[in-house]
Amino acid sequence: QVQLQQSGPGLVKPSQTLSLTCAISGDSVSSNSAAWSWIRQSPSRGLEWLGWTYYRSKWYNDYAVSVKSRITINPDTSKNQFSLQLNSVTPEDTAVYYCARAAGGSWFDPWGQGTLVTVSS
Amino acid sequence: EIVLTQSPATLSLSPGERATLSCRASQSVSSSLAWYQQKPGQAPRLLIYDASNRATGIPARFSGSGSGTDFTLTISSLEPEDFVVYYCQQRSNWPLVYTFGQGTKLEIK
Numbered sequence: 001q002v003q004l005q006q007s008g009p010g011l012v013k014p015s016q017t018l019s020l021t022c023a024i025s026g027d028s029v030s031s032n033s034a035a036w037s038w039i040r041q042s043p044s045r046g047l048e049w050l051g052w053t054y055y056r057s058k059w060y061n062d063y064a065v066s067v068k069s070r071i072t073i074n075p076d077t078s079k080n081q082f083s084l085q086l087n088s089v090t091p092e093d094t095a096v097y098y099c100a101r102a103a104g105g106s107w108f109d110p111w112g113q114g115t116l117v118t119v120s121s
Numbered sequence: 122e123i124v125l126t127q128s129p130a131t132l133s134l135s136p137g138e139r140a141t142l143s144c145r146a147s148q149s150v151s152s153s154l155a156w157y158q159q160k161p162g163q164a165p166r167l168l169i170y171d172a173s174n175r176a177t178g179i180p181a182r183f184s185g186s187g188s189g190t191d192f193t194l195t196i197s198s199l200e201p202e203d204f205v206v207y208y209c210q211q212r213s214n215w216p217l218v219y220t221f222g223q224g225t226k227l228e229i230k
Contacts, residue, residue, distance in 0.1 A: 039219075047165070047208060049219035062217045098164050106212045107155035108219075109176060111164035 002026040004099050004112035012093075012119050018086040021076075022099030022112050029075045029082055030055045035102040038073060038084045039111075042095035052102060053082055089119045123148050123213050127222035133230040140196040142225045144209035149189045156185055156194045157208045159224075165208060169194065196227075204229050 008020035022036070029036060035054035041047050051063035053073045063071050072085045086093060097115050100108035124147040134140055144154065152172040157165035167176040169185035172192060182197045196203055209222040 046223055047210070047221035049221075064218060065216060100164075104170065106153045107167055107170040107210065108157075108165075109167035109170075111166070114164050 002101060002110055004101065004110060006097075006099055006112040006115050008115055008117075010116055010118060012089055012117060013121050014090055014119055015088055018084070018089050018093065018097075018117055018119070020084045020097055020099070020115055020117070021081055022083070023079065023081040024101075025080075027101065029053075029080050030077055032056060033103070035105070036073070036075070036082045037100045037102050037108060039098045039100055039108070040095040041098065041114075044092075045095070048095075050084070050086075054102075091119050093117070094119045122218060123150060123211060123220055125209050125211060125220055125222035127207075127209060127225045129225060130223070131226045131228060133228050134199055135230045136199050136201055138199050140194075140199055140203070140227060142194040142196075142207055142227075144187075144192040144194070144222050146190045146192075146211060150211040150213075152188050153212050154185075154187070154192050155210045156183075157210065158203075158205055159208065160202075160205045168207075199227075201229075203227060 003025045005023045012018045035052040037052040038050040051073050053061050053075050070087045075082045099112040126145045128143045154172045156169040159165045173185045184195045186193050204227050206224045206226050208224050
């Protein structure tokens with residue numbers, strides 16, 4: 001079955017860049033029927049979809065308006081994984097970050113194990 | 122942006138009882154609604170997609186119904202492991218955004 005394994009630092013300083021990676025097993029980041037997403041969860045904002053990358057003859061990205069100016073999601077076909085970069089972070093970006101596969105276009109399954117990222121000096 | 126409102130925020134029931142959780146959308150979302158279960162310290166797990174389809178491996182005691190703006194997740198007979206948090210989620214296309222409800226916590230009475 002499809003499994004997602006997240007990696008990356010749990011502490012980032014304000015104004016710096018948050019970087020996380022999600023390794024995929026049991027599926028391909030280049031799949032023509034899936035999209036690879038990042039979602040975060042915090043007590044103040046709840047569950048918040050951040051964006052995704054997907055391949056349909058070429059690569060596409062979509063990002064949430066709330067983070068569009070600061071976010072990049074990239075596929076890495078050589079390692080079958082995808083990454084999240086969030087620039088200029090503030091304490092409000094402190095959250096548990098999840099990667100997830102969007103299958104069928106409207107729901108997320110499965111999810112990665114989650115990474116608590118704290119933005120603090 | 123479509124807002125999803127879940128009710129109640131907390132539901133107190135006993136094992137073996139029937140649970141009915143509600144999710145109301147601020148505009149019609151057709152049948153594009155999913156339900157997730159989240160246990161403490163874990164990622165959300167997909168239970169129901171397209172309003173009424175059980176995900177792979179989900180027990181038959183979980184069922185979903187509804188369309189348009191009003192949706193329901195029903196757990197027919199509560200097991201001890203069901204007393205956790207449940208979220209609904211929808212997709213809007215213009216602009217593209219996925220939104221989640223604020224969650225319903227199911228607690229043991």
